[in-house]
Amino acid sequence: MGEQKGLTIQGNMATALGAKLCRPDVIPAYPITPSTLFPEKISEYIADGELDASMIRVESEHSAMSACIGASSAGARTCTASASQGIALMHEMLFIASGMRLPIVMAVGNRALSAPINIWADHQDTIASRDSGWLQFYAEKNQEGLDLMILAFRIAEDERVLLPAMVGIDGFVLTHTVEGVKVPAQEDVDEFLPDYEPPHGILDPEKPMTFGSLGTPEYYQELKYDQVEAMDKSPEVIDEIFDEFEKEFGREYNRITPYKCDDADIILLTMGSMTGTARAAVDEMREDGEKVGLAKLTVFRPFPGDLLKEIAGDAKGLAIIDRNISPGFGGAVFAESAGIFINEKKKPLMKNFIVGLGGREIFKRNFKEMYEKTKKAVENGSVDKMVEWINMDEEVMR
């Protein structure tokens, strides 16, 4: 195995570098804060002759995803980057990419959705595309952003999966923040991720086929079932490829990673960059004798309910922390987690906390507060407020 070079770079550079190591053929992209550095870096790699690929500087995100679909259907390894309004604009095409089983990879700088317009960290953009049929990965730090790009291509292109994948890194907190990363050697990535050989037909005049047919009621449901089955069966493939990656590159990935959960009464469930702060808070609370643990979601789609049950099934309380909100219910991670436990006799008491919307800071004290609130609910044996918003400014609220 080649040496893994150490670099100190921003999150967008990490995902761009991850993409570059995967040798994509075509990158249609439209710039949007906070993921703009991704297409900039890709452009530089191409301009400097470091990457043999073609950028398509499209006129919108809708066209970015449309061009991805065209390029991928022609057999090209294809990726793009976007965020927020851009993902909202391409929403229509996300469903078509997955329905056509095209392994396109998208790097996301997770950002809030308007209105009010806001460019900062928030998971609403990708959570709003939860049902689009894409695999969804969320990074805690820049290293994960880089690694997950490589993993995303490998998993998406696996014949047993063949679904598009998005890799989210939190806007500014990761996209624009400099961290140390280890960069796998090109030859090792080449071995881990061989050339893309589409196992299905491609647009080829030698073998003409019609793609994107009209699916009448006689066929639609079965075609959707096939697609959803691929997603449902993907956890096995994801676990296998995560293991292989760890063996090859020495970094461990799990769909959910537990931390100090074995004897924990209360577990905090987090996703994205907030996890680092939560881990520090858990360490401090542990020193104070609190039986608290942490579970980090790396894969949100497919939702790792099997692992969540294993990790949190015996806990007394589960604090589910969402950086997104579905108005009229609560956070998406909460809804999914609660759904997973619905038929279980033994389950933790669950509370949902909404945090960090639109880049609102999330402090250690906030995690301690969420822990205390969950602990109190466990002691009372009931939850009086199912969904609570944390770190609200009373002055602004008045």
Next chain:
Amino acid sequence: MSKNEDKEMFASGHRMCAGCGEGIAMRAILNEAGSNTIATVATGCLEVTTTAYPQTAWEIPLIHSAFENAASVASGIEVALKQMDKKGETNIMSFAGDGGTFDIGFQALSGMFERKHNVTHICLDNEAYMNTGIQRCSSTPYGASTTTSPSGKVSIGEDRPKKPLARISAAHDIPYAATATIAHIKDLKKKVRKALDADGPALVHVFAPCPTGWRHASNDSVELARLAVETGVFVLWEAEDGEICDLNITHKPKERKPVKEYLKKQRRFAHLTDDHIEKIQKEIDEKCEQYGF
């Protein structure tokens, strides 16, 4: 039949209406393009009538994905083939109706033109959203009654002129833009060939009467396309390298027929009074003067 192949590239047995102008156009266009062609198609009549799973009328590789993006998908294919050294002589074409070209697909089309992709866009213009039930489009001509611009006691129907799509396209300084109809098949094929041979993006705007939407007899589709040209309603021209000030008029009617002959065959214009028709005639006269005939 296709020039170089022994079969039709657009198979019979599709689900188009009797007398559909698009079907006539498609047969000529795909046979001219030949089998070494990859196409994208926008959602619309052409797509729903030719691609119902598990059948297809397309003997060339085709991809449909959405309504507004035939040109963007084609951009992706063109770049992918070039990047993978597979482009060779393969034609890349995007097909859309007037809705998918004039309205919802215009941004994607403009982007494809501007980026200079080697893609030929074919607009099959039947002057309204026919697939969804004859709703008004920016391609709908003045005076036409549609389901969203109905004529009524206080309404003439569509009250705005048709958007000059081909001229706007040519203004992108693309190598080739042309107008064509299903009544002038040789001219249509010649223009498709020029578009495909152009070094860069090209547009062929094909006038394709719709018996269902225009409410004319299904055996009158070709005749109406001919009348549109002979009355000056639709002008046949081509522009190379964006020379829109010096259009090559490819068919000048010797003696222009009165527009009434064209209008009276279509029930979408049945409500028009003589005053309305006089106004339309005057506008056509002015337009033809601009075009130099």
